[in-house]
Amino acid sequence: MSLVSIKTRSLMLLCLSQIAVLSLWFSASAVAPTLAREFSLPGDVIALMSSAVQAGFVVGCIISAGFGLADRTDPRLLYALCAIAGALANTAFIYLEPGTTLSILMRLATGAVIAGVYPVGMKIAMSWAKGDAGWLVGMLVGSLMIGSASPHLIAYFGDVNWRAVLWATSMISALGGLTVMLVAIGPNFAKSPKFELSKAITAFTDRPIRLANYGYFGHMWEVYAMWAWIGLYLAASFEAAGLDDANRWASLMAFVTIAAGAPVSMIGGRLADRFGRTLMTSTVLAMSGICSLLAGPLFGGPVLVVCLLAVIWGATVSPDSAQFSTAVGELSKPENRGTMLTMQTAIGFSLALVSVQLMPHWIDLVGWHWAFTPLVAGPIFGIVSMLSLRRLPQSRQLAGGRR
Known part of the structure; x- marks a missing residue:
């Protein structure tokens, strides 16, 4: 073979x-x-x-x-x-x-x-x-x-x-x-660089790496909160719209919504390799941020419209994840790469934990009509960070450069 x-x-x-x-x-x-x-x-x-x-x-x-x-x-x-x-x-x-x-x-x-x-x-x-x-x-x-x-x-x-x-x-x-x-x-398998706490500060002192991390943090503020609560949102919206067996249909649409990001992640990987990670990530962050703003006003609206929004949101909320990790790997020195990726993952998932945990309190306060509005802060922060990285000469180290 x-x-x-x-x-x-x-x-x-x-x-x-x-x-x-x-x-x-x-x-x-x-x-x-x-x-x-x-x-x-x-x-x-x-x-x-x-x-x-x-x-x-x-x-x-x-x-x-x-x-x-x-x-x-x-x-x-x-x-x-x-x-x-x-x-x-x-x-x-x-x-x-x-x-x-x-x-x-x-x-x-x-x-x-x-x-x-x-x-x-x-x-x-x-x-x-x-x-x-x-x-x-x-x-x-x-x-x-x-x-x-x-x-x-x-x-x-x-x-x-x-x-x-x-x-x-x-x-x-x-x-x-x-x-x-x-x-x-595969033939490129090698030992991972070890995590070294003493080098972890580089994640924030090296500006290009810091900006790539900030993009990831903005992404993580949104994505897991959306994934964790989209099923409950859809069930409540379908029920408000008078759909029979709302919970069951919400389960199906939650699957379609989250899974919609899979093909876009693969396509996005190809596009990022060719045209640049900063451009690809900024684009999908903007699209997902718009969806997070629209989810509230559309709550309880026509079922097909809500489903369409959910699928578009699912397709754009997650494909940038892989590119943030790849960008940090490309910007890091080989001996620091393991530490940088570990720091990125640890902080990003910690932020996601906060946003997921805050969601029910926010929903209790304002209801589903404004439930996902705070999540838009993540895409905005991420876009600003990645466009700032795009202007730096170090962005040429990324696949696709600054195009």
Whole structure:
């Protein structure tokens, strides 16, 4: 088998594995309306179930980077073990009362082990990079989106039986973990630069890297809050519009909305490699920011119009994620790259945790008509940062330069 064929086969298997394992991320959020109704859970507890996964992911990334876990063993083995551990934590959630401390800890543990899946999968994919880094990372991020969206689809077909949804995502995750063992590692595989706290300050003292990070932070302020709450927003909007079985249809549309970012991530990766990351990221940030402003006024409006807005928002809220990470990698010195990417991930997901957790309080205060308005601050901040980076001579280090 030729090297090209091995690369194609391995990347296809890796993407399928990522889709399967990353279904764990929003497995509880996908059935949030059912959990809220069955267990009388307030909005802040629903938000906490999503935030706990992100908090666990941040902690897991720092531990993994600090100990160089992906470099001490076959990364596929680490990936597989973490996927199975995530499936076990997700299954344990079924036997606990949602909203209790122990159930939140299971969501935290789920996020922590995902840190051994998503970044490691990206490392394996990058081992095959040859002038197509943006596309490869975009492909992996697209897989994350489909995986994150899949519990909503399972909820739609499972008639929103929350236990069935979690059982299905656990089984899919375990299968995805085993699948990765069939993936070949590319010729560019090398040990990751170690995380060094002493070098972490470079993320803020080096202006080009700082601006690329700021773009990512603006993106993260919006994306996970949108993903975590879009299902509840759609359910409430459909119900206000008089649609029968609103929760079930909201599950289907939440899947379509989040998954819509997957093909755009891959296309966006190609465009960013060719025309420049600053231009591509600024464009989609502007489009998603406009959608966040329109979501409120359209609440309870015609179902087809709300669905169209949701899909456009889903298609534009996430494709820039891969390009921010790639940009920081391109701007960093090789010996600092691991630390820079770890810092970017840790701070970005911490910001996302804040926005997700603040959402229910804001919704209680102003209602769904203004629910997503604060999220537009993220795209505005990101656009200003990336256009500032575009004007610097260092932007020529990025694929596509400043065009």
